[in-house]
Amino acid sequence: MSDNPAPNRLGYARVSTVGQTLEAQLNQLKEAGCSRVYREKVSGAKVDRKELGKLLKAITAGDQVVVTRIDRLARSVFELFAIVKKIIDAGGQFLSLAEPWADTSTSTGRLMIAVLGGLADVERDLIRTRTGEGRARAKARGQHMGRPAKMTAAQKQEARCRRKDGESVADLARSYGVSAAAIYRATA
Numbered sequence: 001m002s003d004n005p006a007p008n009r010l011g012y013a014r015v016s017t018v019g020q021t022l023e024a025q026l027n028q029l030k031e032a033g034c035s036r037v038y039r040e041k042v043s044g045a046k047v048d049r050k051e052l053g054k055l056l057k058a059i060t061a062g063d064q065v066v067v068t069r070i071d072r073l074a075r076s077v078f079e080l081f082a083i084v085k086k087i088i089d090a091g092g093q094f095l096s097l098a099e100p101w102a103d104t105s106t107s108t109g110r111l112m113i114a115v116l117g118g119l120a121d122v123e124r125d126l127i128r129t130r131t132g133e134g135r136a137r138a139k140a141r142g143q144h145m146g147r148p149a150k151m152t153a154a155q156k157q158e159a160r161c162r163r164k165d166g167e168s169v170a171d172l173a174r175s176y177g178v179s180a181a182a183i184y185r186a187t188a
Contacts, residue, residue: 007064007093007105011037014072016044025068028097032066037093041159044075061091063107069098081120084113150178156186163187 011029013022022039029037032051036058040051052073059065066086067073074080085093088104094113097100103109139145151159159172163183172183 004037007062008060009034009064009066010055010058010092011066012052012066012073013037014044014052014071015041017041025072028068029066032097034066036083038041039075044071056086056090059087059090059092063090063092064095065092066095066097068096070096070102076120076123077116078120078123081113084116088113151176151186159183160187 009032009049011026012035013025013029015022016027020041021132022041024041026037038051038058040049042049045166049069055065074083083107087094093104094102094109095105101108101112104113135145137167155176159176162172163169171184173180174188176183
């Protein structure tokens with residue numbers, strides 16, 4: 001008899017549309033020996049998935065998180081790596097039933113996750129580069145970046161004059177519908 005007990009398997013099932021059902025995933029996860037299955041009907045694009053959060057908090061050392069397919073867990077390499085890293089950091093393991101290479105209990109699976117980490121890093125750099133280039137193009141076209149100003153240039157000039165005439169910051173803030181800090185910035 002082995003000294004190592006079988007890992008506690010925690011399943012995660014997700015569908016994104018109302019018309020889809022979780023039944024096939026639930027059956028596969030039950031057959032795979034999952035003692036508990038966290039399930040939700042929510043888009044994978046949604047960052048704050050309640051049941052996924054509960055699953056990640058429930059992991060204890062030795063637990064194995066099981067999904068039927070990787071796309072049920074994450075929509076990008078970056079997101080997949082981040083979630084799997086949380087699982088591993090909690091002392092757990094990850095397994096995808098449809099992708100046998102994604103099993104962190106094996107050396108091949110750990111290698112693949114390391115490769116995913118590198119791909120996630122490249123993906124992050126590409127996003128940062130594209131975002132920076134888009135920002136530079138927008139600035140070159142003269143587009144304002146950031147939130148729109150609450151006060152126009154004319155209002156700021158008027159506020160400066162009214163402040164010089166002794167009007168209080170609180171009264172100015174009320175009259176323009178802005179915070180006192182905005183008045184201090186405009187009249188500095």
